[in-house]
Amino acid sequence: MQYKKLGKTGLDVSSICLGTMAFGRWIDEEASQTILYQAMEEGINFIDTANYYGKGQDTEVPYGTGESEEIIGRALKGRRDEVVLATKVGIRMGHGMNESGLSRSHIMKEIDNSLQRLQTDYIDLYQVHLFDQNAPLEETLRALDDVVRSGKVRYIGCSNYAAWQIMKAHGISEKMNLEKYVSVQPQYNLLSREIEQELLPFCESEGVGVMVYSPMARGMLSGKYKSRDDAPPESRAAKGERLIQNYFTERNFELVGKYRELAEKNEVSLSQFALSWVLNQPAVSSAIVGASKPYHVTDAVNISDWKWSPELIREAENIN
């Protein structure tokens, strides 16, 4: 397992970050706990969650219900300091007018809710889940600076931001002497490479840590889906994951077949190949892996040190 500094911070994080969106949503508490402990045993020290993750994502309740944070909080009792804990704020958490977004009001309420659910008195990395065009950025950054100064949070990061949005935030932080976002969390995988245009070069230039989500395209890059209408019983698509449907295009099924051939030629599984491709991108600090079974963790850890040759990089680039 490789460990890297998160952006310009002094914090060492594993190149595999454990994503916990499945906890309390597609897998129960016992299965979640098994995966979390296994990840820690195998050297993963970086855990990503969000106040929003939980049952609410798939039910009639149109807001987050916090089960993922609660499960992690119970599992980490007595072991909190062994991990770098990242969570998020910004998506709707209740019916009320001010129960979503990045206003001072919502951030101040949700930081305390997250601390309570996670049973800790500090969050290592507090991330805004997405850009909020209805809240002044100055207000968001001032509130985030306050939660750092109060000791509730150690570093701040953003998710789903464009390069210009981070640049704008950095400019405001610089001018107002506030904490800066040290990392960004975008979607990145072999089937979704938009961030190569602007975001990755920007982050490399400015030293912003990049922890990418969905490195296996929500499971599409495991090869378990053979067609739009074929979801294996234990898969997320069968359990109601909606966003994976966006990957079910004719072109993607064709690409998956080609990447599978290259993976087989290199004697690794397609999931490992896809994850390793992401990890071999110089701008990427960590890949957030969504494990729903213990072997997903082992597969990820086993491939995390594979350094690609220039020939293999070229071969993968030539697939289209």
Ligand SMILES: NC(=O)c1ccc[n+]([C@@H]2O[C@H](COP(=O)([O-])OP(=O)(O)OC[C@H]3O[C@@H](n4cnc5c(N)ncnc54)[C@H](OP(=O)(O)O)[C@@H]3O)[C@@H](O)[C@H]2O)c1
């Ligand atoms: N900031 C954001 O907006 C945002 C959005 C999405 C996710 N995230 C974060 O990123 C994390 C990861 O996202 P993701 O779950 O979409 O990532 P992913 O790693 O692309 O997909 C995970 C899925 O791939 C399948 N998989 C993983 N390893 C496998 C293996 N070795 N063999 C076969 N199948 C394998 C599993 O599908 P099955 O469960 O179907 O078996 C698993 O649930 C989340 O948990 C969350 O922390 C953040």
